[in-house]
Amino acid sequence: MLLRSLFRAVIMGPPGSGKGTVSSRISESFGLQHLSSGDMLRANIKAKSELGLLMKSCIDQGQLIPDDVMSRLILASLREMEQSSWLLDGFPRTVAQAESLDSVFTVDTVINLDVPFETIKERLTSRWVHLSSGRVYNTDFNPPRIPGLDDVTGEPLTQRDDDTPETVTRRLKAYETQTQPVLEYYRSKGVLATFTGTETNKIWPHVHAFLAKKIPQSQQVRGGV
Ligand SMILES: Nc1nc2c(ncn2[C@@H]2O[C@H](COP(=O)(O)OP(=O)(O)O)[C@@H](O)[C@H]2O)c(=O)[nH]1
Numbered sequence: 001m002l003l004r005s006l007f008r009a010v011i012m013g014p015p016g017s018g019k020g021t022v023s024s025r026i027s028e029s030f031g032l033q034h035l036s037s038g039d040m041l042r043a044n045i046k047a048k049s050e051l052g053l054l055m056k057s058c059i060d061q062g063q064l065i066p067d068d069v070m071s072r073l074i075l076a077s078l079r080e081m082e083q084s085s086w087l088l089d090g091f092p093r094t095v096a097q098a099e100s101l102d103s104v105f106t107v108d109t110v111i112n113l114d115v116p117f118e119t120i121k122e123r124l125t126s127r128w129v130h131l132s133s134g135r136v137y138n139t140d141f142n143p144p145r146i147p148g149l150d151d152v153t154g155e156p157l158t159q160r161d162d163d164t165p166e167t168v169t170r171r172l173k174a175y176e177t178q179t180q181p182v183l184e185y186y187r188s189k190g191v192l193a194t195f196t197g198t199e200t201n202k203i204w205p206h207v208h209a210f211l212a213k214k215i216p217q218s219q220q221v222r223g224g225v
């Protein structure tokens with residue numbers, strides 16, 4: 001068997017900062033497996049499990065899911081990806097979650113998308129998603145080829161129940177109070193890399209150049225941006 005070193009990364013940033021969009025580009029360029037906490041939660045909700053109902057009520061109110069539930073869910077998935085290089089998107093969102101991740105895995109790098117709140121609010125109300133794949137569109141930035149339909153499957157796109165202006169305000173508040181301390185946690189460990197800007201297409205080349213230096217050449221799928 002060919003042994004190679006594994007690379008484990010986390011992507012952080014306020015809701016709507018472009019984590020999902022940048023994660024897709026990172027997976028495509030560097031072959032990291034993308035695990036999105038929000039996509040996992042929405043899959044649980046769609047399956048209508050009892051836990052899914054609890055999750056939906058938290059999400060729709062713009063609140064975080066309790067740490068113990070969240071850590072169990074994510075760590076179970078990561079244990080199944082023991083042999084993979086991965087990119088975690090949306091987890092950890094609290095210092096307690098970061099500590100539980102740390103107790104099992106070493107995070108090599110944390111990419112922090114630093115996008116102003118004013119920029120984000122407009123984006124989220126024009127976000128459209130394909131629920132089962134997690135593909136994300138925007139009526140201004142990256143519209144689907146046929147309005148309202150997913151480019152790959154042709155299935156209808158939907159808007160998220162938590163992308164209303166009121167819930168976005170609550171999510172940004174939760175980010176400030178509960179998630180920003182996680183940035184400090186990773187900064188003190190020396191693994192935080194912050195990318196500031198208002199446009200994903202301008203931020204992305206910097207993220208690409210940064211990762212190209214960190215990830216062994218053998219793991220990179222494509223060279224270009
Ligand atoms: N106008 C604009 N929209 C963007 C940009 N980058 C991403 N988006 C859109 O903003 C919304 C939020 O992006 P997403 O990647 O889902 O962010 P996340 O919530 O951090 O995962 C989506 O509808 C994206 O298509 C950008 O540079 N400009």
Ligand SMILES: Nc1ncnc2c1ncn2[C@@H]1O[C@H](COP(=O)(O)OP(=O)(O)O)[C@@H](O)[C@H]1O
Pocket residue numbers: 014015016019020037038039041058059060062063064065066070089090091092093094097162171
């Ligand atoms: N790590 C987490 N801890 C607690 N709640 C979470 C976590 N990840 C996602 N959620 C819940 O799911 C919602 C949507 O998350 P996500 O899809 O990552 O949205 P966004 O990328 O727009 O911030 C969050 O507002 C929160 O209620």
